[in-house]
Amino acid sequence: MKSRPLQPAVPETDAHGRPFSPAHGDVYHPHGGALAQARHVFLAGNGLPRRWQGRERFVVLETGFGLGNNFLALWQAWRSDPARCERLHLVSIEMHPLPRAALSTLRRDPELAGLAAQLIAAWPPLVHGLHRLVFDDGRVELLLAFGDVQDWLPELVLQVDAVFLDGFAPARNPAMWSPELMRQIARRCRVGATAATWSAARPVREALAAAGFAVERGAGIGGKRDITQAVYAPVHVETRLPPGRPAPRAVEREAVIVGGGLAGCAAAFALAQHGWRSTLLDRHPVPACEGSGNPAGLFHGTLHGEDGVHARWNRAAALEAQRAVAHAIETQGVPGSAQGLLRLEATLAPSAMQALLDAQGLPSDYVQVLDRAQAAARAGLDLPAAAWFYPGGGWVAPARLAAALLTQAGEAVRWCGGVAVDRLERHGNRWHLLDAQGTTLAESGTVVLANAHDALRLAGSTLIALDSLRGQISGLDLARLPEEARLGPRLPISGHGYVLPAIDGRLWFGATAQRGDPEPALREADHRHNLAQLQLLSGRPLPIEAAACTGRVGWRCTAPDRLPLIGAWPDEALGIGPLQPRAVPRLPGLFAFTGLGSRGLTWMALGARVLAGWVCGSPAPVEASLLDAVDPARFLSRAARRERSLSPPRGGPARG
Template sequence: MKTEALRPARIDFDDAGIPCAPEFGDVYHSSAGALAQARHVFLGGNGLPGRWRQRRHFVVLETGFGLGNNFLATWQAWREDAGRCERLTFVSIEKHPLGATDLARVHAAHELPALATQLVAHWPPATPNLHCLSFEGGRVTLLLAFGDAAAVLPELSAEVDAFFLDGFAPAKNPQMWEPRIFKQLGRLAAPAATAATWSAARRVRDGLSEAGFRVEAAAGFGGKRDMTVARHEPRFRPPRPVAWQAAPDGPADAVIVGGGLAGCAAAAALAQRGWHCTVLDRHARPAQEASGNLGGLYHGIVNPHDGAHARFNRAAALHLQRALPLLRQHHTIAGQAEGLLRLAPGASVEAMQALLATQGLPPDYLQALDAHAAAALCGLPLASPAWYYPGGGWLRPADLSMALLKHEQLHWQGGCIANALRETGQGWEVLDHSGCLLARAAVVVLANSVDAARLLAPRHWPLTAVRGQTTVLPAGLPGLRPPRLPVAGAGYVLPAHEGRVLCGATTHSGDFDPQLRPADQAHNLAQLARLSGSLPDTAGQPLEGRVGWRCVSDDRLPVIGPAADESALDQAGLRLDHARFVPRRRGLYLYTGLASRGITWSLLGAELLASWMSGDPCPVESDLRDALDAARFVSRAARRRPAQ
């Protein structure tokens, strides 16, 4: 999906105090009241709350978030309904999102102050694409899609139970009511989905009808005689891509092989959806391998093309940034969340600022600073400009892993070396070296880094173990200048914590030496000098450090999703040129390849995996999911085969 710079909404108020949008010459809601309109038109028009009762999960899609009143009214109705669904997902598209300040201003005296305050507190920076906001302990999800509905809707993957069609009037904003919009609604509709809108315009009724909805008129609201309600009754329902099928029906139980960040995050995301998970690991405690470093960075990235790497890193960093405060309320996670600097040697601040302007990236996500301003932030004598990520920082990955495992439906099983998988009629069994059973479940997730290859025996496995060595210095070492914020570039250095400063790291593919090497310590000290101007006096000082191995894919993206059935490559007539068409191994999933971005990627990658397995709305755009799909390597192999 090609992203475009966002243009935030401008808010005015008319003489009656009703919020309006000057660009469209229209008001955000009727003078009779936003919540009253939401309850009559959208909740009532879709038969809510009755239709979600006794459901495990209910999905709403709204075509114009506006001020968020429809979401707040729906959230309140869910809260007050004793028979509510277990989980509610509200997907909403907004081309011109409000800034946090304007959102707070329009909701300053809201009728639902507690809910409005939470919405404002969780409001994301105005960056393109999807933002996953969690409320009610994860039982209510707001999936915000910032961008043009015509571009966003084809990239959504969801089965929607109720549509709230709430753009500005067709005469004033015709793009929101075009046939291609209605066609996408039909594609996303779950069986017996309903739709409602305050509009009774002919083009709206015809568009819904052509998309497979049976359309009726209903009593309008706030002086309008009619509104439109509809029910999806298509003549034909095309099948979903084979890759997008949920886990097999049956018990919601899973075995996660691997207890690092990937495995712990996957288990937590599944448990939040009601799954019972057993996490197996060779070590007695979580996060003892690549996730065992004393600290690591988290932040987004920016590049001129805003391709898959930039989009996923941005979405993942913002997702982690939203999740950390709640995790830290209940768990001790060492680290710092006051921002991060990434040096940009050779770049000009003017060019960096131009890139920000072109992509429309807001300052609460990313800023371009000259060397003087960057140095003032971190307290080091920097020689180059830097990107400043206000929401970035560092944390101890083992602490995050432990926090993620604190769920009543998770079971830790350490000291277990998974040596083989065996498929059964009911799912999978995980066996040890002696062939004895370690665990069984309907679903297995391999989150054990490159070791997953030993269990899968894949023909196409472009993942590599990359050795990295970090260096730990006493904070009071003469000549050492610890930064106030983490600083990255060619290497990184973290602020002092518990009397120590962490810096690094080396990168060596195919190197399995577990010993600390003096040459690698010297390399890290040289990087430290370039980053911070520090020349610590290490003479006679035994240096501490750690060796670990990152799992890195050849395209530098994580590997997520149902495992490919590679035997398809030997079958004639199958379309395999795209990951969506590659057959999968039933009940077997992968979550690996987190490379040096494990902290940043872990939570959003786990949400993607868990939504895939549960059949929930996908938290990233479909083409981005394709870029992360574990079957992408098989489809590449298929495309490279000689033509028959």
């Protein structure tokens, strides 16, 4: 899906004091009030709260977030219901979201004021994409899809229990009520899902009926005689699931995760938020001893002119990482900062950088352009170039973050260190994880391979490739350096290499990237390489010998296309293909979360949410096209496309 620059809403007030959209010439809610409409039309019209009672999860789709009143009323009703579902999800699409400042000035019903304050505090940057906001310890999730509803509906991966059809009047905004839109909604509904809207327009009812809904009238509110209510009851039930479909959920909510690095710990935490228990197996006695064992690392978004899948994935991941890291710093005391990062620009002038930023419509709370002087002032160093400033980027200690994730998961995770998984065997509907002696270490219907490149061996893969990159970072004890060689960057700086702010009197920088290099020992040549990069970043000569450096060596696991592997493992025994990853058959209950490479800190939080959504069957936190981009099955589909392109045309080989 192509990103489009957002045009934020600029609501005014009409003669009756109601919020009014000058762009659509319509009010956001009737004279009777937003809360009354939300409760009568959208809650009662969908049989809530009765219909969610006793359920594990309940998923609501909304076609216009507007001012957020429907979400606040839904959330309040969930909180007030002692028989509520375990988890509530609202996926809401909004083409013209309000800026945080405008959202904070809205007059709310006193009953909703406290919840509205939490919504404002969590409000994301106005960037095209799917934004995940969580409340009540993760039991309430709001997925905000910023962009056009016609673009978003085909990309949403979810199974809907109730629909809030809320937009400006059909006469003023007909695209939001079209028959095709209702068909797209129906494709994401479970049989028996309900829909409700304040509109009683005949074309709306006819469009719902044509999409497979049984439509009826309901009593109106606020001077309206009728509202529309509907139940999804198609004559012919489609057997296919939505694009990028989640796997069917297991009956038992427990999993075994192989690999206790940052990916495995993040996966365990994400599953715990869905009510799952996990057993975490690792060959080391404590978490994060390998690639996640560096003293610190950085995280940040990216920006590309084409805004393709890499840029969109990195942007969504960086926003999720910022929330996760900031929470760990604040609540768990994890060393780090989510207060900004500078990425030096090697080729573009500041004017060209700004033109690219303006063309994509990215807001200043996601990324800013700083000329050389501005960047130097921000960094506290005489930098050699202009820079992109990512306000939500930063650094963190990976091992401490991994430990914090396990602490937050609590009793939902059982750590089993010092054990090596030699092979997987499937017996009936369960996976058995065996050591080299054939002893069963654990068994489960659901297994997650979060053990870097070794995931290929356990899965018996021959069609998927992962690279192992040796990386050496370097460290300097600043107290032992002469004054002219001491650096004190105020925030992380990246470009060709990176340098972090001093941590406990030590400066960390790097790093090398050597494919297929198994050498575990530190090398002076690599320290010299890192020092040369540090000199370029700092913009001044540094009289430092490689012998003064300490460091650490680790291996990064990367895929050839520089995107992670996240999702259900393909059944390679069936060969390559189909041409679309989402159609590839899967090994039941086997999942991957690997290939995080040098962006593990940026990708871990979103990747874990994608994995957990797939395992548990909850709404995916990214669009279907991004799921395809990180799906392990993409390599089988690419092989199928290559084979098709090389096959001779029908009727035999071409004549020479």
